[in-house]
Amino acid sequence: MKMEEQVWTESKIRSKTLWSIIIFIILLIAAIVCWKWIISSEKDQGAPKPLRAVLNTNESIFTAMFNQNRLSKTYPASLAAPRVRVNGDEGMSEDFNPDTWKLQLIRKTGDTIYISLDEIKSLPKTEIIFDFKCIEGWNQVSHWGGVRFSDFVKKYNLEDEAALQFTGMHTPDNGYYVGVDNKSMMHPQTLLCYELNGKPLPMKQGYPLRLIIPVKYGVKHLKRIGTIYFSNNRPPDYWYERGYDYYCGF
Amino acid sequence: MKKIVKKHPLAIRWFHWINFPVLAIMTWSGLLIYWANDVYKLGWNDKTILKFFPDSFYKAFNIPFRLAEGMSFHFVFMWFFAINGLLYVLYLIFSGQWRFILPGKKSFGEAWRVLLHDLRIKRGLPPQQKYNAAQRIAYTVVIIMGIFMLLTGLAIYKPVQLNWLCSLLGGYAWARAEHFILTILFCLFFLVHVLQVIFAGWNNFRGMIAGFEVKKTTDVTTQEEKVTVQPKTSES
Numbered sequence: 355m356k357m358e359e360q361v362w363t364e365s366k367i368r369s370k371t372l373w374s375i376i377i378f379i380i381l382l383i384a385a386i387v388c389w390k391w392i393i394s395s396e397k398d399q400g401a402p403k404p405l406r407a408v409l410n411t412n413e414s415i416f417t418a419m420f421n422q423n424r425l426s427k428t429y430p431a432s433l434a435a436p437r438v439r440v441n442g443d444e445g446m447s448e449d450f451n452p453d454t455w456k457l458q459l460i461r462k463t464g465d466t467i468y469i470s471l472d473e474i475k476s477l478p479k480t481e482i483i484f485d486f487k488c489i490e491g492w493n494q495v496s497h498w499g500g501v502r503f504s505d506f507v508k509k510y511n512l513e514d515e516a517a518l519q520f521t522g523m524h525t526p527d528n529g530y531y532v533g534v535d536n537k538s539m540m541h542p543q544t545l546l547c548y549e550l551n552g553k554p555l556p557m558k559q560g561y562p563l564r565l566i567i568p569v570k571y572g573v574k575h576l577k578r579i580g581t582i583y584f585s586n587n588r589p590p591d592y593w594y595e596r597g598y599d600y601y602c603g604f
Numbered sequence: 605m606k607k608i609v610k611k612h613p614l615a616i617r618w619f620h621w622i623n624f625p626v627l628a629i630m631t632w633s634g635l636l637i638y639w640a641n642d643v644y645k646l647g648w649n650d651k652t653i654l655k656f657f658p659d660s661f662y663k664a665f666n667i668p669f670r671l672a673e674g675m676s677f678h679f680v681f682m683w684f685f686a687i688n689g690l691l692y693v694l695y696l697i698f699s700g701q702w703r704f705i706l707p708g709k710k711s712f713g714e715a716w717r718v719l720l721h722d723l724r725i726k727r728g729l730p731p732q733q734k735y736n737a738a739q740r741i742a743y744t745v746v747i748i749m750g751i752f753m754l755l756t757g758l759a760i761y762k763p764v765q766l767n768w769l770c771s772l773l774g775g776y777a778w779a780r781a782e783h784f785i786l787t788i789l790f791c792l793f794f795l796v797h798v799l800q801v802i803f804a805g806w807n808n809f810r811g812m813i814a815g816f817e818v819k820k821t822t823d824v825t826t827q828e829e830k831v832t833v834q835p836k837t838s839e840s
Contacts, residue, residue: 355703357734358610359819367606367818374814378621385625401676408680419765426764427771485776487763490671491641493776569764597672599679604764 400597413601420537420603426484426568434483434497438550440558441488444592445530446578455526455562460583461515469510471562474546477501477509482543482568489571489593489602498566499549504540515584516540522589523565526580533589534567534574538603543568546579571602607819611734611811616701619692620812626684627790629677632665634787636674639667644784656784682757689750696747704734705744711737722800746793749786756783 362370391404398406456468481499507516521539524531538544547566548555555561560577567574573593583589594600612620639662646654662668696702707715714737720726722738729736735743759770759779773779801809811817 355700360608360610361605362608362816363605367608367816370816371810371814374810378813381621389625400672405676405680408683409676412679416762416765421765424765424767427767427775487776488641489675491637491780492643593672597676599675604762 397597399595399600409599409601413599416601416603417535417537420535422537422541426482426543426604429483429485429495431483431497433495434551435494436551438486438496438559439488439492439494441490441572443558445525445527445576446558446560447527447529450526450578452557452562455580457563457579458581459510460581461510461512467510471548474501474506474563475548478505479549480505480545481549482545482566484543484568486568486575487571487604489573489598497551498545498547499552500545500547500563500566502542503544503546504542506546507540512584518584519586520584520589522581522583522585523576523579524581525576525578528580530576530592531590532565532574532576533585533591533594533600534565534570535601535603536584538567538569541567541569569604571604573598574602608816609819610815611817612815613699613701614815615695615699616692617812617815619688619695622684622688623692626681626688627794629681630685631787631791633674633677633681634783635665635667636670637678638784639674640671644781679761682761686754689754693747693751705740705747707737707740707744711740713737715741722803742793742796746790749789749793753783753786753790756780756786 392402395402395404397403401409456470457474458466458468460466478501479499480502481497483495483497485493486496487493504516507513516536516539519536520533521536522531522533545566547560547564548562550556550559555564560579563579564577565575565579588594588600591600593602635657638656642656644656645652646656657667696705714730717726717729718736718738721729755769756773756779758766759773760776760783763770763776763779770776770779773782807817
C-alpha cells in the first residue's frame with residue numbers, strides 16, 4: 355500500500371492549507387464554546403446540567419443491563435480486615451439511644467410497622483466477606499453478617515413494594531439518607547447487617563443495623579438505619595445532592 | 605508545480621483531533637478522582653522517590669476536593685473516548701490504513717536506527733513509508749494502551765457486572781493501579797509526540813490538519829541521481 359501522490363500548483367497548495375486552517379480554528383473555537391457552556395451551565399443536584407443528563411442516561415443504561423446473578427467476588431474469612439475502616443459520620447448524632455431503637459418500616463403511606471433487632475436477628479442469617487469499595491477509591495476486604503434484604507422482603511410481605519423502583523433509607527436523625535434501585539436492593543448479596551467479623555456491629559459502624567450492598571459504593575451502605583420506605587421516584591440521597599451520581603453501582 | 609502526498613485521510617484527522625480534548629479532559633478529571641485516594645508512589649518500603657502527586661502539583665492545577673466533579677466529567681467523556689477509539693480502530697482495519705501502522709519484521713531493528721537518528725547520534729535512515737519504524741511501534745503500542753485503558757476503566761467502573769474482567773486484570777486494586785500507570789504512560793507519549801511534531805516542522809504538522817504533505821523536490825532529484833549513479837559504479 356502506498357500513499358497517493360499528486361502534482362499541485364503553488365496556489366492550490368496555499369488555498370487548501372488556508373481553508374484547512376480556517377476550518378480547524380472554527381472547530382477549536384466550537385470546542386472551547388462547548389466547554390464554557392458545560393462549566394457555566396446551571397447545576398442540577400450539584401452537577402452541571404449537561405453532565406447530569408448524561409449521568410442519568412448512564413443510570414438508565416446500567417440499571418437496564420443489571421444482572422442480579424453477577425456476584426461480587428467473595429473471600430475466605432482469614433483475609434478479612436480485623437480493623438475495618440470508618441469513613442464519615444453523617445447522620446450519626448450523639449443523642450442516639452440504641453435501647454429504644456426499632457426499625458421503622460413504611461410499607462404504604464399510613465401502614466408503618468416497627469421491628470426490633472431481635473426480630474430481625476430471628477430471620478435466616480447470611481454472611482459475606484467481600485471487597486468493600488469506597489467512592490474515594492480505596493477498598494478493603496471485610497466480613498459482615500445479617501439478613502438478606504430479599505429474605506426480609508419475603509418475611510414482611512413486601513413483594514409489591516420491592517416491585518417499585520426504589521428503596522429509601524435514612525438515619526434516625528435524618529442526617530444521612532440514601533436511595534437505591536430495587537434491582538440492587540434485591541441482589542442476593544444485599545444485607546440488612548447487624549454483625550461485623552462475627553460480633554455485633556460497633557457503634558461507629560452503624561449499630562444496631564446498617565445496609566451492606568456490595569454492588570454499590572460505600573456511600574450507599576447507610577449506617578444506623580432508622581427508616582425504610584419504597585417509592586417509584588428517587589428518594590432523596592445525601593451525596594447525590596452534593597454532585598455525585600445517583601446510581602453509584604457496579 | 606509541486607509534488608504532494610496525501611498523508612492522512614480526513615477520518616483519521618477527525619479521530620486524532622477529537623481525541624486530543626477528550627484525552628485532556630479524561631486525564632484532568634481522572635486526576636480529580638485520583639486525589640481522593642492518592643496512594644501511589646515510586647520507591648520501596650519506607651523510601652519514596654516520587655509521590656504521586658506532590659502537594660505543589662495539586663495546588664498548581666487546583667485538584668483538591670473535586671471528586672464529584674471529576675467523576676461526572678469522567679463518566680460523560682468516557683463515551684467519547686470509547687466510541688472515538690472504537691471507530692478509529694474499525695477504520696484502520698477496513699480502510700487498510702493498518703498497513704501503515706502495524707510494525708513489520710524489519711521495524712524492530714530499524715526503530716533502533718530511527719532512535720539514534722532522532723537523538724542526533726547517527727545520520728542516515730533507510731527509506732520509510734508513511735511512518736518510520738519507531739513511529740509504527742509507538743503508534744501501535746499507544747493503540748494497545750488505549751484498549752487497556754478502556755478495559756481497566758471498565759473493570760473499576762463495573763467490578764461486579766464485569767467481575768470476570770476485573771479478576772482477569774488482577775482484581776479491583778490492581779485494575780485501578782494499571783489504569784493509573786497507563787495514564788502516566790499516555791502523558792509520556794504525549795510529551796514525546798509533541799516534541800517530535802515540533803522537530804518535524806510545519807509540513808508534517810499540516811499533514812494532520814490539511815491531510816497532505818508537500819514533497820521536497822530536491823529529495824526527489826537526489827534519490828534519482830543515486831539510482832542512476834549506482835549501476836555505473838557496479839559496472840566499473
